[in-house]
Amino acid sequence: MEPNKYGLAGIRSNYGKFSEKEKKIADYILQDPQKIIHHTINQVADELNVAESTVFRFCQRVGFKGYQALKIALAAEIVTPMKDIHEKISDGDSVGMVTEKVFRSNVKTLEDTLHIMDSHIMEKVVETILKADRIFFFGSGGSAVVALDAYHKFIRSGLNVNSTLDAHMQLMAASQLTKKDVAILISHSGSTKDILDVLQVLKDKEVKIISITNFAKSPLTKEADIALYTVAEETDFRSEALSSRIAQLSIVDALYTNIMIARKDLGNKALKNMRNAISVKRL
Numbered sequence: 001m002e003p004n005k006y007g008l009a010g011i012r013s014n015y016g017k018f019s020e021k022e023k024k025i026a027d028y029i030l031q032d033p034q035k036i037i038h039h040t041i042n043q044v045a046d047e048l049n050v051a052e053s054t055v056f057r058f059c060q061r062v063g064f065k066g067y068q069a070l071k072i073a074l075a076a077e078i079v080t081p082m083k084d085i086h087e088k089i090s091d092g093d094s095v096g097m098v099t100e101k102v103f104r105s106n107v108k109t110l111e112d113t114l115h116i117m118d119s120h121i122m123e124k125v126v127e128t129i130l131k132a133d134r135i136f137f138f139g140s141g142g143s144a145v146v147a148l149d150a151y152h153k154f155i156r157s158g159l160n161v162n163s164t165l166d167a168h169m170q171l172m173a174a175s176q177l178t179k180k181d182v183a184i185l186i187s188h189s190g191s192t193k194d195i196l197d198v199l200q201v202l203k204d205k206e207v208k209i210i211s212i213t214n215f216a217k218s219p220l221t222k223e224a225d226i227a228l229y230t231v232a233e234e235t236d237f238r239s240e241a242l243s244s245r246i247a248q249l250s251i252v253d254a255l256y257t258n259i260m261i262a263r264k265d266l267g268n269k270a271l272k273n274m275r276n277a278i279s280v281k282r283l
Helices: 007-013 020-031 033-037 041-048 052-061 067-078 095-115 119-131 142-157 167-175 193-204 219-223 240-263 265-281
Strands: 135-139 161-163 182-186 208-213 226-229
Touching: 007 020, 007 067, 007 095, 020 033, 020 041, 020 052, 033 067, 041 052, 052 067, 095 240, 119 182, 119 208, 119 226, 119 240, 135 142, 135 167, 135 193, 142 161, 142 182, 142 240, 142 265, 167 193, 182 193, 193 208, 193 219, 208 219, 208 240, 240 265
Parallel strands: 135 161, 135 182, 182 208, 208 226
Antiparallel strands: none
């Protein structure tokens, strides 16, 4: 795991990889980050009834040299939080100022998501997609638009890909997939009922499942074979679901680009065929 500049983001996004004892420590930190700043490693260990070495290894697991380094990072993050311009949008802001703050918010979402991205997991996802007979993108609500965008991109690769916006059609499509296929489920919360319904059908069919979500601790990531995460913060005027969408789209872009590079001539040929086909639409 690569070192994390932001302690809380790293803990949230890697939650699904933790052991039970590590999750116990993670829950302790996430529920009250202020507490750990004023506690010694011995106090934390006693309170959680775990060994000090377990707490120390957890700190290293999330990318810090030790307990003190984690405390310093959390103190910087909580006690003197970064003064991000996007957190101060107000009714009196001009159109230009609001626009700037929205852009800065999106930039921060991308930077935070990139920071917790695990390149080894990305490699595994790319490899899984390349080996699949069929790839189906699923999403609900705003994430359905991202799933459709993924289909729009990946159809250029020459791979057997598909997607649909209708919830009933998604269930029907899921029922036809097999263990040789891959389903990519995109959901900000990882707990949307429509997506969880699709998830259950896919699990019954033993389909390989890849998730893209903002919450590591969710029903979707718990059941996914491979999980990718976004990091997004909520503001007064915009939910985190909205700001996470640009990170979801960027993950899809990164996957598509890696797939095209891996497919080399096959990918280029498919892309050329598509460009030739749609050239008739240009005046």
